[in-house]
Amino acid sequence: MNPGRSTGRPVELRHLRAFLAIADELNVTRAAARLRLTQPAVSRTLAALEMHLGVRLVDRSTHHLALTPEGVAFRDKAAAAVAAFDEALDSGRLRQWPLRLGHAWSAFGPYTTPLLRAWHERHPRTPLELLRIDDRTAGLTRGEVDAALLRGPVDAPGLVAEVLFTEVRVAAVTADGPLAGRTSLALADLADGPVVLNTVSGTTTIGLWPPHARPAATLTVGNTDDWLTAIAAGRGNGVSTASTADMHPHAGVVYVPLDDAPGVPVLLARRDAPGHPALPDLAALAREIIARGP
Template sequence: MDLELRHLRAFAALCDERNYTRAAHRLHLAQPSLTRTIQQLERILDCRLIDRTPRRFELTAEGAEFLSHARRVLADLDAAVADMQLRSAVSVGFAWLLPDGWFAAARTRFESVGGHVEIHRVDDPIAALAAGTIDIALFRKEIRLPKNMAARTIGAERRVLAVAASSPLAGATGLRWQELACYPLVVNTVSGTIDETSWPQPDPGREIVTCTNFDEWLELVAAGRGIGGVPELARTRAPHPGVAYVDVADAPPSRIYLIWRTTPASSRSVQRFLEIA
């Protein structure tokens, strides 16, 4: 039998506790199993490590020497594992417009403890998460998630109206959200933040124009096919010569969610990023 890591951990725990019962409990082992592991270690090393007496726990000279080596090996290994875990990359997927302030702060804090964040622009972050191509999805749409995913709200963004620059609404002031319920609406069905149900009293005859990504949505609005709603950061992050962003005082806010897989269990680096974020 070759020397294994479990032999070193069992021996170190026993020397720390100086009692088989307490050491077995610490290692989540039955006491007979711990005893057999120590006996295996002595056979592998071909020497006696412990003087077994009914009243006290004593190491032999060989045992004391080997304990020093075992603790150094375990400490080096634990440090190497911790360092590699901290340096693990976490991939975050988003469909459009990362929230600048939040992401910069989360990335800085995560990378300050040795982690690394990769960002991926994908049309459908939930599908990418399900496929395992990203670890965490940043999403702005409230949806029913698969059973193996969980979500956390990390903030809310003020929403503005997006209209064609040539639209009479482009220069309007004092608009109210309900007043917009009858206008044709452009809806990004995959990752958009609003649809016809975003109005408490929707117009049943309203024209709905659909698309599946932000770029297409922006072009449809610019072409005058309908109005849209978008987080306010689009003003600076997604300017378009054919689109005007208009304030609507009572527009409902857009929530931001982090979504991750719960099955299989998230890695430690993903858990650490979620704690930081």
């Protein structure tokens, strides 16, 4: 397709609804069922929209559908347009548009439950959906969520983020291992054995240790569950943040304070584009919850 090419046929609301259903489901068959249309009809509608815009919105080259960068950018615009139309017909429908908040692990830490409860009390007609997505940006860059709670610096184009607070790091050690009985640890204490690293959504890398004192071996995993399982099995120890100890207790893992590891910023991130109208309310409530304390 050539950028900017248009068929001359107007884009209708059905085109936007079909695209948004596909963007939410990442599956044409499920999107068709949701819209109560046939799969070929939804595919034709998406193709017509892409032809009008002159860009690919959905990548069909893999076994699983994914939004292209253009599709991610267009999703917010399409959602805002559909919401504006629906509000014009029924002002109550906009308030029912769910706000999807992603996280890769530990959510909002000790503030998670207060945030969810306060949101439900103040915004009962706008559901807040907390979604765990094993991805460095918790699905934000792929358009799967409206905002995300992230940890550590995030170098992804098109995102804006606000630092909400900073968490201390802790060591996660095997419960029956030699380090489990210590009251505190240093990074050097972990360097003698393998270190388990979550390279998909975690914040700990080998660069946390100074070059002259790095661990002799590492084991890489792809999510928090596998990280905990590996540590509990005695395959190595790990480093995470204090919220992990609160949100992910494990019978085979003991969390011990780390004396010499820098803290990790907790961010509220969103795409740098028009988004869900309740995003400012979410940011304001998050700040208020933090000010109150966990």
